[in-house]
Amino acid sequence: MSALFDLPSSPPVSRAGHLLDDLNPAQRRAVEHAGSPLLVVAGAGSGKTRVLTRRIAYLLAERDVHPGQIMAITFTNKAAAEMKERVADMVGARARSMWVSTFHSMCVRVMRRDAKTLGMSSNFSIYDSDDTRRLVTLVARDLDLDPKKYAARTLAVHISNLKNELIDPETATAQATNDLERRVAEVYTVYQRRLRESNSLDFDDLIMKTVELLQTFPDVAEHYRRRFRHVLVDEYQDTNHAQYTLVRELVGKAGGELPPAELCVVGDADQSIYAFRGATIRNIVEFERDYPDATTILLEQNYRSTQNILTAANAVISRNPNRRDKTLWSDLGEGEKIVGYVADNEHDEAAFVANEIDRLVDGGEVNNSEIAVFYRTNNQSRVFEEIFIRLGLPYRVVGGVRFYERREVRDALAYLRTLANPEDTVSLRRILNVPKRGIGDRAEACVSAYAERERISFASALREAVHDRVPMLNPRSRNAIAGFVEMMDQLGEMVEREDDVADILEAVLEQTGYRTELEASEDPQDHTRVENLNELVTVAREFTELELPEGADPVPSLPAFLERVSLVADADSIPDAESDCVVTLMTIHTAKGLEYPVVFSTGWEDGVFPHMRALGDPAELAEERRLAYVGITRAQRRLYLSRALVRSAWGQPSANPASRFLGEIPPDLLDWRRVEPSRSAPAAATTWGRSANSGSGIASRGLSRPAPGKAGWKDAPAMKLEVGDRVTHDKYGLGRVVAVDGAGLRATATIDFGGSGTVRLMLIGSVPMTKI
Ligand SMILES: Nc1ncnc2c1ncn2[C@@H]1O[C@H](COP(=O)(O)OP(=O)(O)OP(=O)(O)O)[C@@H](O)[C@H]1O
């Protein structure tokens, strides 16, 4: 559920009063502000996105700005579509001529129009991370690099980092100071040349080339600056250097013939969670230096969450060094306590979440669509899916292995991409022998070597092969290539005629024999593949039937379709609250900007969250803590934090201590439904024990409790503790008692063990703990 673009929708707004009525004074100032660059900085849920959307409406309704003069940048395509829809609700169809999109979609649009200026053709392909890796692999192989020493994935990350910093291959080469950097620069140089020969751009190029275009060709920059008089950016804390520069170029500088465009950015440095993509809070922190006449507005009231949730979030984030402290408050009341749960293992954790969802929904408090389950990494979704399926609980997983990443779908799209852009070598080589048609690796290598030697594209080299000009090629391969080229030419005629993309796709699946081969297969997986391909045809059919926005240039459906599928991101498949009544499962990264009445945030274990990688690295740990802050602040009314004592990762059960972030939440905000049983406190097993996996061998790791009913434990006196007592525990070390509950058999103490977290322990039995 995302209630982010909640403009008043009926009746159409025409008075400023209506647009400003339900804003607080600071928000109102941000909406009304005119002239100088504007930065709105504020913590989570304080209405930043609301201000941005409302500002657009205000510009149109009250400042006579034409929709065509507005460019707004959101973090996902879905957010962009929603924002646009809301504004269209208010001002009618003319809102359609605004550009509201992600950075990437915006750049595709610019590049389609102006690629020729950079010497490229406008039918370029967009390489996603998988294509990028394939091309890097090919390049590294051609350069004879040892794949063990230089993994394609790593090289690709380095190249991406360079591009995010707008460093071109020449500069990278000149700046390289060690062996790795030199290798990276070498691969980058060839990789970039190959991209160009393939008439393709990777994701990072979309931004970098657009910057290059604007910086190298003042008349092009001038065109966009004249057009876009208002630039608005949401989630500014997650922009990288390239995106920052792009915004600067679009806005233009003071002192020129044209005054700079009005810039409005909103963000929260505490929510910067994309450093691994080069995002830097520098952009937000130094906004006032970048734009000396800037105005900054702070928002302090949070309208999303209850105070308990906010206090917990504030407590966690306040542990980060070098941050500007913010006062964020809510008048929604204290609300429920945060529920904590310590599970035996990940199955137990999932069972707890599922039962609790059942209980909340049965009780009529919320419906499924108001509930989200978060985890740190995608692979954690599986156990939830298993149990949700078993219980018949409707859900949707956002992200993970996506439809467009499936092999058969990628193959089909590679055909379409090759048809749209014959120079697209990665796509062409992918489908050259799929389905098998007798063009083996050796033949491919001969063609590739010839292409490289003659400095022609792989597609041109294939044509040369048909005319027997490629050496070392045997006649059978040559015939196979001739057959392939002829088939592609025939399909290419459909593209020239601008047939519907769905018809072209159908023709591809039939003429290549791809579908027939899968249908004839005995493997049940192949039948699923046929279904996926049929689904792709349906997507294409729907796309063809989409109504064109008013005033939009009619574009042939093939390139437009390919562009659409290239830019689909995880977050674009977030269910709509109104139409899909499902529980949403996703990573915390994907949940950025969203809000849900009930949030289950799971896997709060050191090594899981914070991620293993971050444990020894203060900068990464700070980023994980920001992620914790983002996770907590998605919750409106109820927040559950859970962890598992043992979790299987890569087939191995491993015991994880509590996430250190749990220990940073004031204990009085937490209601522990189940605590970690102390090793010899078997009562926990009888009182709460509900391990979905007991007897799975995990007990041998010494984490399970002794079987209930063993002699002796009931007779042991309960340890006497009071709030404030200091204790030392065999496992957790030093701690301080923060609460004591129950008596006799039910006596428990909640103890703050600092870095090891806050734990509620049974006091009966021989607790491995001493009062000091
Ligand atoms: N003045 C207001 N009155 C009532 N509700 C408001 C007000 N401002 C914001 N809200 C509501 O508060 C919630 C959070 O707003 P919004 O999503 O815009 O915050 P944000 O600062 O963008 O959050 P995040 O940092 O998570 O992106 C939304 O449901 C929004 O409708």
Ligand SMILES: [Mg+2]
């Ligand atoms: Mg927001």
